[in-house]
Every structure is written in C-alpha cells, then in structure tokens.
Amino acid sequence: MxxxxxxxxxxxxxxxxxxxxxxxxxxxxxxxxxxxxxxxxxxxxxxxxxxxxxxxxxxxxxxxxxxxxxxxxxxxAGETWLPGDATGMATVMQWLSTSANEIQNGPGAARLVDKFGYQLDKADTLRRSARILPLIDAHLSRHAWLALERPTIADCAVFPYVALAPEGGVSLSDFPHIRQWIERIKALPGFVPMPGI
Amino acid sequence: MxxxxxxxxxxxxxxxxxxxxxxxxxxxxxxxxxxxxxxxxxxxxxxxxxxxxxxxxxxxxxxxxxxxxxxxxxxxAGETWLPGDATGMATVMQWLSTSANEIQNGPGAARLVDKFGYQLDKADTLRRSARILPLIDAHLSRHAWLALERPTIADCAVFPYVALAPEGGVSLSDFPHIRQWIERIKALPGFVPMPGI
Structure with a gap:
C-alpha cells in the first residue's frame, strides 16, 4: 500500500x-x-x-x-479508531469536517504563509485560528480526547496543524488543554513525530 | 428527531x-x-x-x-446512501471533505457576501470557486453521480452551495456537466427545493 x-x-x-x-x-x-x-x-x-x-x-x-x-x-483497524455505529461514526465525523475546514484554513493556512511563502490572506488565517482554537481548548477542558473519550482518527486529523500552529505564528500559550492533549498524543504507543512536532 | x-x-x-x-x-x-x-x-x-x-x-x-x-x-437509511465497507465509505468521505472545505469556502462563502452582506474576501471566494468547479465538472463528465455511480450523501453534501452558486455571482454557464447533474438531483424521487434552487 x-x-x-x-x-x-x-x-x-x-x-x-x-x-x-x-x-x-x-x-x-x-x-x-x-x-x-x-x-x-x-x-x-x-x-x-x-x-x-x-x-x-x-x-x-x-x-x-x-x-x-x-x-x-x-x-x-477494526472498530477502535472509527466505530461503525451511526452515533460513534458521526461523532468522529464532526471533527473530520473541523479538520478539513476550520483547521486547514486557520492554523494550517497560517503556516503555509509563514513557513512556505504562500500568497494567502494571513489576517484571515489568524481570525479563523482565533475562533477555532478556543472552542477546541474548551472541549478538551472537559474531555481527554476529541471524540468518544478515547483516541480516534478525530485526534489524528486535528492534531498535526494544531501542533504545528506556532510555525504559522499562532501561539498555543493561551490553550493549556490543547497543550496537554498534544502531550497525551505524543505519549501514545507507536507515536511518530514530523519536523516541527 | x-x-x-x-x-x-x-x-x-x-x-x-x-x-x-x-x-x-x-x-x-x-x-x-x-x-x-x-x-x-x-x-x-x-x-x-x-x-x-x-x-x-x-x-x-x-x-x-x-x-x-x-x-x-x-x-x-441502510447501505444505500453511505455504504459501510471501507472503500465505499472513503470514496463518499472524499466529497464530504470537499463540501466542508472547497465548496463552503468557495461558492458557499461567495453567496454569504452577495446575499447576506458577510464581510469576507470576495475575491478569495471567487478564486476558490474557479478552482473547484472545473474539477467537479470534469469529474461529472465521466460520472453521473459524485461517488459510487449512484446517488449518495456525497451528492447531498455538495449540491446545495453548487446549485446556489449564481446567488454569489458564480456562474455555472461554463459547467454543463454540473448543470446536468443538478437536473438529475432535482429529478430524484422525493426531491425538495429551497429558496434559490
């Protein structure tokens, strides 16, 4: 594969x-x-x-x-990371949309500007980041993982561009619950890093 | 419900x-x-x-x-509109991401500016529309439906803001396969319209 x-x-x-x-x-x-x-x-x-x-x-x-x-x-990967039942699947799916839209166009796009010189509207990427990161931090203040109280593909989808946000000039210092979640993900068995993480 | x-x-x-x-x-x-x-x-x-x-x-x-x-x-809705097997589900999922990102931030956002006065970068919404609509039209030149050669939730997710694109000043005149697909969706049993469609 x-x-x-x-x-x-x-x-x-x-x-x-x-x-x-x-x-x-x-x-x-x-x-x-x-x-x-x-x-x-x-x-x-x-x-x-x-x-x-x-x-x-x-x-x-x-x-x-x-x-x-x-x-x-x-x-x-069986049922562990993405369950087949309607409620579990849709709960994870919410975060896949968040990854595709708010994260991609927020911290993801901010990094494209700062690190790779993309001609995007940096202010717009910062506005989008400033909206979504507090929502995620608040969610993670009540939950250890994004969905289903366990690691799922929701975490894998949202993690990279949130953890890389500082490379786009987006600080995570105001988001302690996000920072703790990042450490939880890094501690998962089998975790692999990438440059910048 | x-x-x-x-x-x-x-x-x-x-x-x-x-x-x-x-x-x-x-x-x-x-x-x-x-x-x-x-x-x-x-x-x-x-x-x-x-x-x-x-x-x-x-x-x-x-x-x-x-x-x-x-x-x-x-x-x-059983297996018809979103199958449970990995390949079928992921094939549909590709279009749910397209809906959440490219369509939402392209023709969807263009309409928010023109119809509802949102303070967004209209030029950016038009650039995104001009990128994604030809890709969808080319896909629909070879397929009657977005995924799996039958109507699925992929079509339901992408259809609204594509069909509403003219309300954001995004013409569909250059996209005959999209226009034919819109007519196929409108002809489905049970179809309901919304204002603007």
Missing part, C-alpha cells in the same frame, strides 16, 4: 501518524513537491485535485487525508 | 434534502438566525460552534451538516 507523501505536509503526516499508531504498514513514496510532481502525470491522474497525500491500495486510489483515515481505520 | 434549521441555509438544506430523499421524518425547528438565537442558550449549549444545523435525536446531539448526513444515513 503506497502513500504518496511529503515529509513537511501535515496532511500527509495525519496518515503516517495514524498508520503508526494503528500498526498499519505503508510504503512511503516521497513526492518532489517543489518540482510540482503532484501536478503532473502520473500523480495528477491519481488525484486531479493536484494535492497529496494520495493512498494507493491495489485498485483503491484515494485523495483527501480525512478520507484516507476513514479507509485505513475501517479496512485495517 | 429535531433539526434546528434556517430555510435559507444551504447547510441546513443538505439535511432536509437527504431526509426527504431517504424518507426520514424530521421535526423542523426554525431558528431566529437574525436575532442570534444560535449564539445563545439553549442552542449554544447544543453546539458551542454557534452554528446550525443541529440535529437532536434523543440523547444524540450533532453539529456539522456532513456529520449529520453520516448519522442519518448510517442509522436510518
């Missing part, structure tokens, strides 16, 4: 992190991102969005880091 | 549309959005995000329109 990967991408790291925690072997294929390898064939044929990560598992080809987490959890 | 709802919200409409197509009864609770009812107790206690829709089904309370679709599909 191949993961088309970039070591500095938080979206790719979501997948590597979950695979490590759940003991799922991946063949990591490094993509030459600066050369635009993901924008040309053959990768653009695997993902017309022109983005990584891409997962290739036999005939199955998936884009979107959240969808890849769902696939790996359901196919290779 | 209560849906806290706003008739003009495409996110609320996603849920009403899917419930209608799948024959799931909902008690619609109209929220006084202009008066900020969703920002105050009791609704802010149901969803600290301060957003609607909110679904309340006995003890289950869910925010996020994508998560609500997952819940309703898994609990009340």
């Amino acid at each position: 191949k993961l088309y990967d970039l070591s500095l991408s938080g979206n790719c790291y979501k997948v590597r992190l979950f695979a490590a925690l759940a003991g799922i072997p991946l063949d990591i294929v490094a993509v030459d991102f600066l050369a635009g390898e993901h924008k040309r064939p053959p990768l653009i044929d695997l993902n017309p969005w022109g983005e990584i990560p891409i997962l290739e598992d036999g005939e199955v080809v998936l884009r979107d880091s959240q969808a890849i987490l769902v696939y790996l959890a359901r196919r290779y | 209560k849906l806290y709802d706003l008739s003009l919200s495409g996110n609320c409409y996603k849920v009403r549309l899917f419930a209608a197509l799948a024959g799931i009864p909902l008690d619609i609770v109209a929220v006084d959005f202009l008066a900020g009812e969703h920002k105050r107790p009791p609704l802010i206690d149901l969803n600290p995000w301060g957003e609607i829709p909110i679904l309340e089904d006995g003890e289950v309370v869910l925010r996020d329109s994508q998560a609500i679709l997952v819940y309703l599909a898994r609990r009340y």
